Amino acid sequence: MNQQKKILQAMNETGMIPVFNHSDIEVAKSVLKSAYEAGVRVFEFTNREANAFEVFKALKIYSESFEGLYLGIGTIFTVKDAQQFLFAGADFIVSPALIPEVIHYCNMKSVLWVPGCATISEVFQAKTFGAQLVKAFPGNLLGAGFVKAVKSVMPDLNIMPTGGVEPTSENLSTWFDAGVFCVGMGSQLFEKQVISSGQYQVLEEKISATLTLIQKIRS
Numbered sequence: 001m002n003q004q005k006k007i008l009q010a011m012n013e014t015g016m017i018p019v020f021n022h023s024d025i026e027v028a029k030s031v032l033k034s035a036y037e038a039g040v041r042v043f044e045f046t047n048r049e050a051n052a053f054e055v056f057k058a059l060k061i062y063s064e065s066f067e068g069l070y071l072g073i074g075t076i077f078t079v080k081d082a083q084q085f086l087f088a089g090a091d092f093i094v095s096p097a098l099i100p101e102v103i104h105y106c107n108m109k110s111v112l113w114v115p116g117c118a119t120i121s122e123v124f125q126a127k128t129f130g131a132q133l134v135k136a137f138p139g140n141l142l143g144a145g146f147v148k149a150v151k152s153v154m155p156d157l158n159i160m161p162t163g164g165v166e167p168t169s170e171n172l173s174t175w176f177d178a179g180v181f182c183v184g185m186g187s188q189l190f191e192k193q194v195i196s197s198g199q200y201q202v203l204e205e206k207i208s209a210t211l212t213l214i215q216k217i218r219s
């Protein structure tokens with residue numbers, strides 16, 4: 001199985017990709033460790049802070065000690081950024097939008113890319129470019145109805161809603177019942193107060209409970 005398929009399989013198996021950014025390397029490392037110990041195998045760090053590249057580089061080196069963990073980079077808008085983060089070892093690229101230049105670059109490098117799509121036309125365009133997974137963004141504004149509509153005309157397309165996804169039974173059931181491949185989850189998983197006070201055990205328990213909930217919903 002090639003690397004892209006392996007990452008997709010890990011995304012689907014755990015069902016949830018944490019989406020996180022922080023300007024402090026040690027905080028980012030602790031969060032990654034908690035996520036891995038909770039069962040996460042695919043983690044998306046986002047290119048949001050001014051020093052995101054420095055943090056990502058450190059995180060990538062640190063991630064090598066966690067067997068079977070894939071570390072991707074999100075919030076990629078330009079080829080230059082894609083190039084830089086791939087050079088630093090990003091396993092996959094996520095964008096908030098559908099950006100043909102970034103897609104062509106990733107295809108050329110044989111790297112998994114996940115474009116943000118908010119309309120059926122964008123999803124279709126992504127599919128014609130060879131998308132293996134699309135990010136329905138912003139998920140909470142599009143809703144599970146959007147996923148169902150896409151699946152009704154493109155049943156084989158893998159969809160990952162991100163943005164406003166909640167770690168609750170009600171919210172996750174709505175998404176998985178609509179047929180999502182996995183979900184992306186940021187702020188609802190990484191509560192500011194938990195991160196700022198360094199409660200990594202609390203974080204680990206929350207992530208672990210969320211992964212367990214997803215498995216239960218799918219069973």
Ligand SMILES: O=C[C@H](O)COP(=O)(O)O
Nearest residue numbers: 019163164165185186187
């Ligand atoms: O693209 C990633 C999103 O900003 C994450 O959204 P969220 O924090 O609402 O889960």
